[in-house]
Structure formats: C-alpha cells, structure tokens
Amino acid sequence: MxxxxxxxxxxxxxxxxxxxxxxxxxxxxxxxxxxxxxxxxxxxxxxxxxxxxxxxxxxxxxxxxxxxxxxxxxxxxxxxxxxxxxxxxxxxxxxxxxxxxxxxxxxxxxxxxxxxxxxxxxxxxxxxxxxxxxxxxxxxxxxxxxxxxxxxxxxxxxxxxxxxxxxxxxxxxxxxxxxxxxxAFEDPGSAGATEDIGALANGRPLALYVGNLEAYQGVALLIEALALVDPNRRPMLVIIGGNPQAIADHAALADRLGIAADVRLLGARPLGHLAHYLAQADILCSPRIQGRNTPMKIFSYMASTRPILATRIESHSQVLDDGSAWLAPPTALGLAEGMERLAHDAALRGDLGRVAAHRARTEFxxxxxxxxxxxxxxTLQPRIPPAPRPLVKQPVEGR
Missing domain, CATH: 3.40.50.2000 (Glycogen Phosphorylase B;)
Known part of the structure; x- marks a missing residue:
C-alpha cells in the first residue's frame, strides 16, 4: 500500500x-x-x-x-x-x-x-x-x-x-x-561510548535518570527524594538529558536542598550510547508524576537487567509490577524509601532486573x-500477508 x-x-x-x-x-x-x-x-x-x-x-x-x-x-x-x-x-x-x-x-x-x-x-x-x-x-x-x-x-x-x-x-x-x-532498544554495542559515569559515584551506588526534564517527568521530585535519604546511605544521582534552562533549574534545586555534591546533570547524550550508560547504573529511575502512556525509556530500562525505581502510577503499572520493579508512591518520601532499599540490597536489585529483562525480550x-x-x-487488507521467514543456518554434519 x-x-x-x-x-x-x-x-x-x-x-x-x-x-x-x-x-x-x-x-x-x-x-x-x-x-x-x-x-x-x-x-x-x-x-x-x-x-x-x-x-x-x-x-x-x-x-x-x-x-x-x-x-x-x-x-x-x-x-x-x-x-x-x-x-x-x-x-x-x-x-x-x-x-x-x-x-x-x-x-x-x-x-x-x-x-x-x-x-x-x-x-x-x-x-x-x-x-x-x-x-x-x-x-x-x-x-x-x-x-x-x-x-x-x-x-x-x-x-x-x-x-x-x-x-x-x-x-x-x-x-x-x-x-x-x-x-526496548537492543544493545548496538554502544560503539564510541567511553564516558565513565560510574566513577562519579566514588564507590557509592549510582542512581540514573535518562530523559527530558519537563515537569511531568518528576525529576524535581526525585531530587527532593534524594535529599531525604540518610547522607551515609545516599546514592549518587546522575541525570542525562534536558535543555540548558531545565538543567540549570534542577541544579539550583539540588543546591538549595544542600545536595549539589550528590547530583550530576550531564545534559544530552547520544541515543546510541544509551546501553553503555544504563549498564553502569545500580538503579534506573523513572519518577514520572503525570500521564498514562508508558515512557519509551522504560522498555530500554527493562532490557538492561538493571533494577527500576518508578512511581506507582498507571503510566508505569500497566507495564511493570512488583516483581519487575520497585513501584513507589509518587511522593518524595516514597521515592526516598525505594532508593535507599535498592541501593543497599544487591539481591533484590538482581531479582528485579532479571524479571524485567525477560519481559523486555519476550514482549517488547x-x-x-x-x-x-x-x-x-x-486488517486494512483482504487477507494477512505471510510473515517473512527467518533465515536459519543449516547444521553442519559432524558438529
């Protein structure tokens, strides 16, 4: 057609x-x-x-x-x-x-x-x-x-x-x-990606947010949540994305809350490097507070095998559940509790990451x-055309 x-x-x-x-x-x-x-x-x-x-x-x-x-x-x-x-x-x-x-x-x-x-x-x-x-x-x-x-x-x-x-x-x-x-974007090898964001954490767990910094994404709420976590148990928060004005506004919020040293706003990075950044995180954050459509980044988060901290709103819960992510109330306190628990429970992080990755591979x-x-x-045509057959390599005898 x-x-x-x-x-x-x-x-x-x-x-x-x-x-x-x-x-x-x-x-x-x-x-x-x-x-x-x-x-x-x-x-x-x-x-x-x-x-x-x-x-x-x-x-x-x-x-x-x-x-x-x-x-x-x-x-x-x-x-x-x-x-x-x-x-x-x-x-x-x-x-x-x-x-x-x-x-x-x-x-x-x-x-x-x-x-x-x-x-x-x-x-x-x-x-x-x-x-x-x-x-x-x-x-x-x-x-x-x-x-x-x-x-x-x-x-x-x-x-x-x-x-x-x-x-x-x-x-x-x-x-x-x-x-x-x-x-869920498959890892293209992240060719050319060399930036080491893990070093920013200096031995602490690293929480990562990727996406724009519009108000509905709830990144300001995530920064407020980080300020509620005990300084001795606080992860480093790295934020990728946003325009210059939004980055400046969120940096100012972190400064007012006294946690500027615990937040790094890196700005935009190439989409082709996404898997490289996700692999370096201990926690992947989606603090969205509005909307019903699921953010596209959630599917790549799931495929990464890293645990997800997300707000318990329809935008997330129609794809994620308590077996595949930590779903927190959309409040600073709720996100803070989830962040602290995930930062210091490696077994839980592994369990959530594996379940989410399996779902990403099979469904998304x-x-x-x-x-x-x-x-x-x-459905717009009289009949369904046959699906293209995958190329299957024939086995070699003796192997």
Whole structure:
C-alpha cells in the first residue's frame, strides 16, 4: 500500500515520539509498503531505507518547536495540513497514518480522498491539556469529544499502551484498535561510548535518570527524594538529558536542598550510547508524576537487567509490577524509601532486573513491534500477508 504518514513533531530528535515514528515508518517500508513521511521543518536528517521524507515549509519566525502544546506547534500543525493536502492532491494514497493530533488534520483529507485513516495514538491529548492547564476545562472537554470521534472514525487505531487501548475500545470496535507498545532498544554495542559515569559515584551506588526534564517527568521530585535519604546511605544521582534552562533549574534545586555534591546533570547524550550508560547504573529511575502512556525509556530500562525505581502510577503499572520493579508512591518520601532499599540490597536489585529483562525480550523487542504493526495493518487488507521467514543456518554434519 502507499502510505502518507503525518508526524507533527521536529524530526529527527532523540526522544520518544520521533523515535517511535522512525521505527514505524521503517517497519512499514520493510514490509513492502511505500511510505511518504511528512514532518515539521526542524530536526535532523536521517537515513530511512524505503521512506521518502518530506518537511513542511518553515512558518515565518519559527525555528524551534518545544515539547508539548505551544503556539509554535499550532502554527506548524496548520502548515502541515496544507502540505498534506498538496501531497494528497498530487498522488493517490491508500492510507493516511496520523500521529497524535495530526489525526484531526488527516480526518477530512482521508475522507475526501477515500483513503484509510490510521490513528497512531501516543497519548490522551485531552488529558495532557488538563494536566498542563487545569483551568482550561472547556478546551479539554472539546478535545476529549474530538478524540472519541477520531477513535470512532479511524479505520485502525494504534494504541501505544493499554490505557489508550481501553479508551479507544470504549467508543470503537475492538478489532479496529490494536496495541503497539514502544521498543526496548537492543544493545548496538554502544560503539564510541567511553564516558565513565560510574566513577562519579566514588564507590557509592549510582542512581540514573535518562530523559527530558519537563515537569511531568518528576525529576524535581526525585531530587527532593534524594535529599531525604540518610547522607551515609545516599546514592549518587546522575541525570542525562534536558535543555540548558531545565538543567540549570534542577541544579539550583539540588543546591538549595544542600545536595549539589550528590547530583550530576550531564545534559544530552547520544541515543546510541544509551546501553553503555544504563549498564553502569545500580538503579534506573523513572519518577514520572503525570500521564498514562508508558515512557519509551522504560522498555530500554527493562532490557538492561538493571533494577527500576518508578512511581506507582498507571503510566508505569500497566507495564511493570512488583516483581519487575520497585513501584513507589509518587511522593518524595516514597521515592526516598525505594532508593535507599535498592541501593543497599544487591539481591533484590538482581531479582528485579532479571524479571524485567525477560519481559523486555519476550514482549517488547523490535521483532515484536514489527509483527504487531504488520498484523494491525493487515486488517486494512483482504487477507494477512505471510510473515517473512527467518533465515536459519543449516547444521553442519559432524558438529
């Protein structure tokens, strides 16, 4: 099939949604589909075999699009609508695959051109608005109404987590809603990665957080939790990710709490080095306080065999349980108790890490992602195409 994929984000950036978009586009192309990907004008160019990458024209004065809702993003969404309309007028597409809010742009275009509409739902958008702007009740309710309508209208919904799958199946036929979780990145060898973050701990256990420093990630709460741990039992906290302003804000918080010597904010690091950093940690932290979609980093955390300290919210508990992670109340005290226990119980760390890694290998591998996507897209066709056969080496006699 010929697919137009609309991804309303800077592309490429090494963070959750753009990574998922790249994985899906490459997987669809690898399955024999012809994929045109339309993204915002900003971001890095990356090689994607079989994928034709298009960008919107640059709206005047917009050189950066931050994470989440913003006036700049809304303007870029409008530019994307017209860019998508031009592509659809020039050629025939069988499918319009819309990521997040792009479904509202794709809906009339897919209807006009009689193309299948695929809603790639990475989050509940109305909840994001309600969380970020609690007083914006009317816009949040309107967006919730439109989301339900989009679930009903879509020929296929790809839900990134069970919570979104449940929400979609509440208004749409179950066979049109498929679960497509993110991927646990396999260790690519971390070629070129040499940074020794373990040395920063100076013999103490090392707790590591990887990701952006937006408020919903709860990194400020994690720093507050560290301050509650007995100084004689306190691990070193290393934080990878964040923009310069967010890094400065979190460093200032650690300084105010008197634990600046126990926190290291390293800034961004290459995604290809992720496994190298995770392998050096004793505890992997995800202190998220809002949202229902599971953070992409959780799957790589799981694959690393290192123990996970996460908040007991739906975002985490739909993938993790008490056998595969330490799930703490989303409070500073709750995280502090978990951090101290994991820092000084090597047997528990090993047990949790092994269970999580097994689950990552069996349920959240790249192969599982590709097969889920193939089966979901097969519902748009008369029959399911056969899965490609793996190449199996024949045994050599006498060995």
């Amino acid at each position: 010929k697919i137009l994929m609309l991804a309303p984000q800077p592309f490429f950036e090494e963070r959750g949604t753009p990574i998922a978009v790249r994985l899906a586009a490459e997987a669809l192309a690898g399955q024999g589909h012809e994929v045109d990907l339309l993204t915002f004008h900003v971001g890095q160019d990356v090689a994607m075999p079989g994928v034709s990458h298009h960008r919107i024209a640059a709206p005047p004065g917009i050189r950066r699009v931050p994470i989440g809702f913003s006036p700049a993003k809304l303007v870029c969404d409008l530019w994307m609508f017209f860019a998508a309309a031009r592509l659809l007028l020039r050629q025939r597409y069988d499918v319009v695959h819309a990521v997040e809010e792009a479904v509202f742009l794709a809906w009339p275009l897919a209807t006009m051109r009689r193309a299948h509409l695929v809603y790639d739902a990475d989050s509940i958008l109305s909840e994001q608005v309600a969380d970020k702007w609690p007083k914006a009740r009317l816009p949040a309710r309107l967006l919730a109404f439109l989301e339900r309508a989009a679930f009903r209208r879509s020929d296929l919904t790809l839900a990134v987590c069970p919570a979104i799958q449940t929400a979609a199946r509440g208004v749409a036929a179950a066979d049109r809603v498929h679960l497509l979780p993110d991927v 591998s790249h192969g599982a992602f590709v097969e889920r996507l193939r089966l979901a897209y097969a």
